[in-house]
Amino acid sequence: MTPSPRFRIPRPRSAAGKVAGVVGAAVGVAAAGLAAGVVSERVLVRRLKADPTDPYTEEVFDQQRYDESFRLELPDGTDIHVEVVEPTRPVSGHPTVILVHGFCLDMGTFHFQRKMLAERGDYRIVAYDQPGHGRSGRLETGDYDLVALGRTLRRVIDRTAPEGPLVLVGHSMGGMTIMALAELYPELFGDRVVGTVLMATSGGLLAETKLVAPALLGRVGGPVLFMMSNATRYGGTVIDKARKSTTNVAWLLTRRYGFGTPKPSPALVSYVEAMNSRTSADTVTRYLRTLATHSRFPALAALAGTPVLVIVGDKDMITPVTHSEEIVRRLPHAEFVKIHDSGHVVMLEHADEVNAALAGFLERL
Numbered sequence: 549m550t551p552s553p554r555f556r557i558p559r560p561r562s563a564a565g566k567v568a569g570v571v572g573a574a575v576g577v578a579a580a581g582l583a584a585g586v587v588s589e590r591v592l593v594r595r596l597k598a599d600p601t602d603p604y605t606e607e608v609f610d611q612q613r614y615d616e617s618f619r620l621e622l623p624d625g626t627d628i629h630v631e632v633v634e635p636t637r638p639v640s641g642h643p644t645v646i647l648v649h650g651f652c653l654d655m656g657t658f659h660f661q662r663k664m665l666a667e668r669g670d671y672r673i674v675a676y677d678q679p680g681h682g683r684s685g686r687l688e689t690g691d692y693d694l695v696a697l698g699r700t701l702r703r704v705i706d707r708t709a710p711e712g713p714l715v716l717v718g719h720s721m722g723g724m725t726i727m728a729l730a731e732l733y734p735e736l737f738g739d740r741v742v743g744t745v746l747m748a749t750s751g752g753l754l755a756e757t758k759l760v761a762p763a764l765l766g767r768v769g770g771p772v773l774f775m776m777s778n779a780t781r782y783g784g785t786v787i788d789k790a791r792k793s794t795t796n797v798a799w800l801l802t803r804r805y806g807f808g809t810p811k812p813s814p815a816l817v818s819y820v821e822a823m824n825s826r827t828s829a830d831t832v833t834r835y836l837r838t839l840a841t842h843s844r845f846p847a848l849a850a851l852a853g854t855p856v857l858v859i860v861g862d863k864d865m866i867t868p869v870t871h872s873e874e875i876v877r878r879l880p881h882a883e884f885v886k887i888h889d890s891g892h893v894v895m896l897e898h899a900d901e902v903n904a905a906l907a908g909f910l911e912r913l
Contacts, residue, residue, distance in 0.1 A: 589796040596803070597814040604815035610656055613666060620707055622679070622700060629683035630676040631655065632708055633662070636669035643713035643742055643913065644672040648701060650720030650748075651835060652827040653893075654682030656819070657719055660899035661906055671910065674708045678725070680831035682823075692835045694842060697721075698728030705740075715743040715910065719895060720867060721835075723749025724842055731847035738853045743913050745857045745906060748864050748892050750871035751878070752843035798825060808863030808891035816896050848878050856882035857909040859902060861890025883909065 614631040621627055635642070645665060649657040655675040665671050677684040679692060679700060705714065714736075718726040723746040730737055737744075802821040803812060856879050860872035869886060876884045885905045887898050895902045 589800065593796045593799050597818070599811070599814050602813050602815055604813045607815060609659055609819050612659070612662055620676075620703060622703065624687065625685075626679050626687055627685040628676055628679065628700060628704065629655075630674065630704060630708065633666050633673040633675075635672050638672070639670045641713070642671050643715045643910075644674060644709040645715045645717060645910070646701075646705065646709070647673065647675040648716065648718040648722030648725050649675075649678060649681070650718075650722050651839065652681070652832065653719075653820070653823045654678075654826070656682070656823060657722075657893070658717070658895060659819075661717070661895055661903060664903045664907065668907075672709070674704065676704050678721070680834070681827055686828070686831060687834065690834075691837050692831075694721075694724055694728045694838045694844075695732065697725040697838075698732045701725055701729050702733060705736075712740075713742040714740050715745065715913070716741055717745040717747070717906070718749060719747040720749050720892065721839065723747065724839075724844065727751060727844040727847045730850035731844055734847075734850035737850040741854060743855045743857070743909065744851050745859065745909065746872070746875060747859045747902070748861060748867050748872070748894050749875075750842070750867045751845045751848055751875050795821070795825070805865050806891050806893050807897050808861050808894075809889045809897060812891075812897060816893075820893055820896065845874075845878060848875065851879055852881070855909070855913060857885065857905060858882050859885045859887065859894060859905060861887050861892065861894040861897065863890060864892045864894070866892040 612631075613633065615634040616632040618630055619627040620630050647655060647658045647662065649655055654677045655662075658675065662673055662675060665673050678697060680686045701716075716726050716729075718724070726744060726746070799817060799821050802824060803817045806820050807817065858872050858876055858879075860867070860869050862869055872884070872886075876882050883905075885901075887894055887901050890898045
C-alpha cells in the first residue's frame with residue numbers, strides 16, 4: 549500500500565542528521581522551559597519599549613552616508629564589507645580614523661561616533677564588518693582567529709589608507725584585533741598609527757569576565773570547543789530559528805548585560821539586539837576558541853610611544869573595568885576615561901561623553 553503523503557515512512561538518518569536531531573531536541577527542551585514565561589516576557593518587553601522619554605525613538609540607524617562601499621576579498625575567499633567616508637572639508641595632516649567593532653556586532657556599533665565625525669567633516673573615516681559579522685562573509689572552514697583578524701585589519705589599511713597617519717578605534721574584540729595587529733606589525737605604531745582608542749576591551753584575563761562561554765570553554769579545553777563547534781555546524785540553522793523565536797528573552801538579556809544605566813533607551817537595546825541576532829550561531833561558536841585564549845599584553849608595548857585613549861563603562865559586565873585598568877597600568881601614558889552608569893556598549897549608551905572624549909583626543913593629536 550502506498551503511504552499517505554501525511555504519514556511517510558522515515559528514512560534512516562545520517563550521522564550528521566542524528567547530531568542535528570540531538571541539537572534540535574536540546575533546543576526544543578530549552579524552548580519548552582522558556583514557554584511558561586513567554587507571555588509575561590512579551591508583556592514586560594512591550595511595556596519597556598513604550599517609554600515616552602526615549603531620546604532615540606526617531607533615530608535612523610544603519611543608514612549612514614558613505615562615499616565608497618566595496619567588498620574586500622581575503623586570501624581565504626572571505627569577502628569583507630568596507631565603507632569609506634571622505635572629509636567634506638579636509639584638513640592637512642588629519643589622520644584617517646578606522647573603526648573596528650566587537651564580537652556579535654557590526655560597524656553600526658560606532659553609529660554616533662561616525663555621525664559626529666562625518667558632521668565635522670575634517671576626518672576621513674573607514675568602517676568595516678569583521679569576518680562573519682554584519683554584511684561580511686563567513687569562513688568556509690575552520691575557526692576564526694584573532695591573528696587572522698589582525699591581518700584583515702592590515703588589508704583594510706593597505707586598501708583604504710596605504711599612506712598617511714592613522715587613528716585606530718576598537719571596541720571589545722575590535723580592541724583585541726588592534727592588539728593582534730600590533731603583535732604582527734609593531735613597526736606600524738608610531739610611524740603610521742599615531743593614536744589608538746581602546747573601548748571596553750581586554751588584553752587578556754578573559755577567564756575572569758562574565759563572558760561565560762569563552763571563559764568556561766577556555767578552562768575545559770579543545771575537545772569541548774570541537775564538539776560544540778561541530779554541533780552548531782550541523783544544527784546551526786535550528787539553533788538560529790530557536791533564537792529568533794525567543795527574541796523577547798534576547799532583548800531582556802541584551803538590556804541586562806549590554807547596558808549599565810537603570811533605564812537604557814529601548815531603541816538602543818533593540819538596535820544592539822538586532823546586531824546580535826544577525827550573527828549566526830555558527831559564527832559565534834567559531835570565535836570562542838580565539839576569545840578564550842586571547843592574551844596580548846606584550847603587544848601593548850608597540851603602543852607605548854604613541855597616544856592612547858582607554859574608555860570603559862563602570863558597569864561593564866563583559867569586559868569589566870579591571871581589564872581597562874590593567875591596560876592603563878601597562879601603558880601609564882594613556883588617557884583613561886571611565887564613564888558612570890555605562891555597560892559594554894558604552895559608545896552607544898553614553899554617546900555624547902564618548903564623542904567628547906574621542907573628539908578631544910583627535911584634536912590633541
